[in-house]
Amino acid sequence: MSAPLLEVSGLTKRFGGLVAVKNIGFDIRPGEILGLIGPNGSGKSTVMKLIMGIERPNAGMVKVEGVDVAGWPSHRIARHGVGIVFQHSRPLHRQTVLENIKLALLPDSLIRLFADPEVESKAIAIAERVGLGSVLHRRPATLPFADLRRMELAKAVARDPKIVLVDEPFAGLTSGEVNDFSDLIRGFRAEGRAVLLVDHNVKSVSALVDRVKAMYLGEHIAEGSAEEVMQNETVRRVYLGGAITTAARPEATFKGNEPLIKVDELGVLYGKAQALEKVSIHVHEGEFVSVVGLNGAGKTTLFNAISGLVPYSGAIRWEGAPLAGRSPAAIARDAGIVQCPETRELFGDMSVRENLDLGGQHLAKAERLERTEWLFELFPIIKARQPQAAKTLSGGEQQMLAIARALMMKPRLLILDEPTLGLAPVILEQLSKALEKLRQTTSITVLLGEQNVTFALPHADRVYVLEHARIVWEGEPGRFAKEAGAGLL
Amino acid sequence: MFGRLISSRLTWIALVLLVVGATLPLYVTGYILGILTLSYYFGVFAMAWDLLFGFAGEVNFGPTFLIGLGAYTAGIINANWGWPMAACVLAGALMAILGGVLLALPALKLRGPYFGLMTLVAVLLLQNFIVIFAGVTGGEIGLTVPDVLFIDDSANYEFALGFMVLSGAILFGLSRSPIGLILQASGQDAVETAALGFNVAKHKLAAFCVSAFFSGTAGALMIFYLGTASVGTVVDIAVGVQVIIAAVLGGRRTILGAAVGAIFLILAGEALRPLGELSTFVVSAVALAVILFFPNGFIGSLLRVGEKS
Numbered sequence: 123m124s125a126p127l128l129e130v131s132g133l134t135k136r137f138g139g140l141v142a143v144k145n146i147g148f149d150i151r152p153g154e155i156l157g158l159i160g161p162n163g164s165g166k167s168t169v170m171k172l173i174m175g176i177e178r179p180n181a182g183m184v185k186v187e188g189v190d191v192a193g194w195p196s197h198r199i200a201r202h203g204v205g206i207v208f209q210h211s212r213p214l215h216r217q218t219v220l221e222n223i224k225l226a227l228l229p230d231s232l233i234r235l236f237a238d239p240e241v242e243s244k245a246i247a248i249a250e251r252v253g254l255g256s257v258l259h260r261r262p263a264t265l266p267f268a269d270l271r272r273m274e275l276a277k278a279v280a281r282d283p284k285i286v287l288v289d290e291p292f293a294g295l296t297s298g299e300v301n302d303f304s305d306l307i308r309g310f311r312a313e314g315r316a317v318l319l320v321d322h323n324v325k326s327v328s329a330l331v332d333r334v335k336a337m338y339l340g341e342h343i344a345e346g347s348a349e350e351v352m353q354n355e356t357v358r359r360v361y362l363g364g365a366i367t368t369a370a371r372p373e374a375t376f377k378g379n380e381p382l383i384k385v386d387e388l389g390v391l392y393g394k395a396q397a398l399e400k401v402s403i404h405v406h407e408g409e410f411v412s413v414v415g416l417n418g419a420g421k422t423t424l425f426n427a428i429s430g431l432v433p434y435s436g437a438i439r440w441e442g443a444p445l446a447g448r449s450p451a452a453i454a455r456d457a458g459i460v461q462c463p464e465t466r467e468l469f470g471d472m473s474v475r476e477n478l479d480l481g482g483q484h485l486a487k488a489e490r491l492e493r494t495e496w497l498f499e500l501f502p503i504i505k506a507r508q509p510q511a512a513k514t515l516s517g518g519e520q521q522m523l524a525i526a527r528a529l530m531m532k533p534r535l536l537i538l539d540e541p542t543l544g545l546a547p548v549i550l551e552q553l554s555k556a557l558e559k560l561r562q563t564t565s566i567t568v569l570l571g572e573q574n575v576t577f578a579l580p581h582a583d584r585v586y587v588l589e590h591a592r593i594v595w596e597g598e599p600g601r602f603a604k605e606a607g608a609g610l611l
Numbered sequence: 612m613f614g615r616l617i618s619s620r621l622t623w624i625a626l627v628l629l630v631v632g633a634t635l636p637l638y639v640t641g642y643i644l645g646i647l648t649l650s651y652y653f654g655v656f657a658m659a660w661d662l663l664f665g666f667a668g669e670v671n672f673g674p675t676f677l678i679g680l681g682a683y684t685a686g687i688i689n690a691n692w693g694w695p696m697a698a699c700v701l702a703g704a705l706m707a708i709l710g711g712v713l714l715a716l717p718a719l720k721l722r723g724p725y726f727g728l729m730t731l732v733a734v735l736l737l738q739n740f741i742v743i744f745a746g747v748t749g750g751e752i753g754l755t756v757p758d759v760l761f762i763d764d765s766a767n768y769e770f771a772l773g774f775m776v777l778s779g780a781i782l783f784g785l786s787r788s789p790i791g792l793i794l795q796a797s798g799q800d801a802v803e804t805a806a807l808g809f810n811v812a813k814h815k816l817a818a819f820c821v822s823a824f825f826s827g828t829a830g831a832l833m834i835f836y837l838g839t840a841s842v843g844t845v846v847d848i849a850v851g852v853q854v855i856i857a858a859v860l861g862g863r864r865t866i867l868g869a870a871v872g873a874i875f876l877i878l879a880g881e882a883l884r885p886l887g888e889l890s891t892f893v894v895s896a897v898a899l900a901v902i903l904f905f906p907n908g909f910i911g912s913l914l915r916v917g918e919k920s
Contacts, residue, residue, distance in 0.1 A: 200808035
C-alpha cells in the first residue's frame with residue numbers, strides 16, 4: 123500500500139466555548155475517496171476548512187505528503203497541493219467562463235503582467251473535460267446552476283491538486299448531473315488524487331466513496347465502508363433517533379373542518395437552483411406537524427414562502443383564502459402565522475425583557491403581563507435572565523427566548539425552524555419538555571422543521587419528509603423509522 | 612492581443628479623443644485649457660481610486676488622504692528646502708505610498724464599514740495636522756510653493772494630458788493583466804481566491820501602493836501647476852467625495868470611465884457657474900440621476916452593451 127497523501131490527526135477547533143471539532147484524525151491514500159458525513163453542526167465543514175487553512179486549528183496535524191501544513195495560510199496550502207471545490211462561490215461576473223478558469227492557472231506573482239501563452243489552451247482543455255466546452259465565452263450569470271458548479275470544479279482541476287476537497291458535491295443537481303459529477307470525481311481517483319467528499323448523509327455519496335467517516339457534534343462516531351457505517355448503531359441513533367415514544371393523535375381528530383393552512387404545489391427558485399418543487403402540505407387547527415429533512419432539503423425555504431419572505435409559484439391558503447400578495451408583516455400580525463427562524467433573530471443589544479415586550483407590543487398592558495407570566499412558567503430560565511442583554515444568553519436560552527417572543531405574538535400557527543440547531547443534548551431535553559407542555563396545555567398549532575428526528579418525532583401528530591426540494595413521505599411518526607428512515611442515513 | 616486592441620472600438624474612440632485633446636490648445640482659450648488641466652489631474656485621482664474600489668474591493672472614502680499626503684509633502688519640501696521639483700514630486704509619491712501601506716494594514720483586518728470609517732478619520736487627521744502645524748504647512752491659508760511647472764497655459768495643459776494618458780495606460784493595462792484578474796477575484800471572494808493559491812494580502816497591498824503612488828504624484832503635480840497647496844483643493848473631504856462621484860459616474864471597474872467622469876464633473880461644474888450656488892446642486896443632481904439609473908456609469912453602460920452583443 124502506498125503512503126497516505128493526507129494525514130490528519132488530533133485535529134481540534136474551538137469557537138469560543140464551543141468545541142466544533144474534537145480530536146479528529148484520518149488518512150487518505152492516493153486514488154482513494156473518503157466521505158466525511160455528519161448532520162448539520164457536526165463540524166464536518168469545519169474540518170474541511172481547517173485542512174484548507176481557511177480556519178486555523180487549535181491543535182492537531184494536517185500532513186500533506188508528510189509535511190505538516192496545519193496553521194499555514196490558505197494560499198500556501200493551496201500551492202502545496204490542496205484544492206477545494208466550494209459549494210457556493212462568487213465567480214468573476216464581468217469575465218467569461220474561460221477567463222474564470224484562466225484565473226486559477228495564473229502564478230501568484232506581482233510582476234507577471236502577461237499570462238503564459240499555454241494558459242489559454244490549458245484552460246480550454248480543462249473546460250472541455252468538465253463539460254463546459256460549449257459555453258467558454260458566456261458570462262457566469264447566464265449559466266445554468268450545474269454549469270456554475272462545473273466551473274468551480276474546473277478551477278479546482280486547473281490547480282492540479284494532489285488532494286481535492288469537495289463540499290456537498292451534489293447539492294442542487296438533477297440525477298443526470300449527479301452522474302456526470304460522479305464520473306468527474308471518479309476521474310480524480312483514477313488520476314491518483316486523494317479525494318475528500320463532505321456531505322450530510324451516507325446515501326448521497328455511497329456509490330462513490332471507498333470509505334466513510336461519520337461525525338456528530340465535533341466528534342468521530344464511526345468509520346468504515348458505506349454499508350458498515352449505515353449499519354452502525356451510533357449513526358442510526360444520530361440520524362434516526364433511538365427508540366422513540368410517539369404520542370400522535372390521529373389526523374381524523376382534526377378532520378372535518380378545513381385545514382388551517384394548505385400549501386399546494388409550491389415551487390421556489392433561487393436564481394437557477396430549484397429550492398422547492400411541487401410541495402404540498404397541510405396543517406389542521408390544533409395539530410402538531412413536523413417537517414423532517416436534512417440541511418438544504420428546503421425546510422427554511424418552505425417556511426419563508428409561508429411567511430411571505432420569498433416569491434413562489436403555486437398556492438398557499440390560510441383558512442381557505444390565498445396568502446399571496448399579503449406583506450410579511452400582515453401575515454405575521456393579522457393572519458397570526460408567526461415564524462421563529464433558524465437564526466433566532468434576537469435583538470442582541472436589547473434585554474431579554476425588552477425582546478419579549480417587543481413581541482407583545484400590540485397587546486393591551488394587562489394581557490401582555492398575563493402572557494409574560496405564562497411564558498415565565500413555561501421557560502423559568504427566561505424569568506431569571508430578564509435584565510440581561512439577549513446576546514449574552516447561551517444558545518439554548520436564546521432559543522427559548524426566541525420561542526417565547528414568538529408566543530408573545532399570540533400565534534395561531536407557530537412555525538419553528540430548526541430550534542435544536544447547535545444545542546447540546548441536555549438543552550434539547552428542556553426544550554422538548556417545554557414543547558410537550560405547550561402541546562398539552564394549549565390548543566396551539568405548530569409546524570416544526572427539524573433534521574434532528576429524535577426531537578421532531580415525539581411531539582408530532584403527523585410527519586412530512588422533505589428531500590431535495592420535494593416531499594417524499596408523509597405519515598404518522600410511529601411508521602417513520604421503518605418506512606422513511608433509510609433516506610436520511 | 613494586439614489584434615484585439617486594433618479591432619476594439621474602444622481603442623479607436625480613445626485614439627480620436629487623444630488627437631482632439633492634444634490639438635485643443637490650437638482652438639480654445641487659455642481659460643478653458645486651465646480648467647481642463649485641473650480636470651486631468653482629477654482624472655488621475657479618480658482612476659487611482661477605481662483601482663482600489665473597483666478591483667481590490669476596498670471602499671476608500673478618503674482618497675484625499677493619499678492625494679493630500681503627496682501634495683503637501685512635495686509642497687513643504689519645495690517651500691522649506693528648495694529641492695528641485697522632480698525630487699519633491701518623487702518624495703510626495705513615496706510619502707503617499709507610505710500612507711497607502713498604513714491604510715492597507717488595517718484594511719486587511721477590518722471589514723466593510725469599519726475600514727470606510729477609518730479612511731474618513733485618516734483624512735480628518737491629516738487636515739488637523741495641516742491646520743495645527745500651520746508654521747510649516749501654511750495652515751488654513753494654504754502653502755505657496757516657489758516653483759511652478761510651466762508658465763505657459765498650453766505647456767501646462769499638454770503636460771497634464773500626457774500625465775493622465777500615461778497614468779491611464781498603466782492603470783488600465785494593470786487592470787486588464789493577470790494581476791487585475793487576481794485583484795478582482797480577491798475583492799469578490801477573498802476566501803476562494805486564497806484557496807486557489809493567491810496571496811490576497813500581497814495583491815491588495817500592491818493595489819494600495821499603486822493607487823497611492825498615482826494619487827500622490829498627481830496631487831504633487833497639481834500643486835506645482837496651481838502654485839499653492841491648500842486644504843480646500845487637495846485634502847478636504849468634499850474633494851474626496853467628488854473623486855468618488857467621478858469614478859462611479861464614469862463607471863466603476865473600468866479605470867478609463869473614472870477619468871471621463873472626472874472631466875465631465877469639472878467641466879459641468881464650470882459650465883454651470885453662471886447659475887451661482889445652484890450649479891453645485893445641478894451637477895450633484897445629474898450625478899445622482901446617473902448613479903440611480905445607470906449604475907454602471909457612462910463607460911460601464913457602453914461596455915455592457917458590448918458584453919450583451
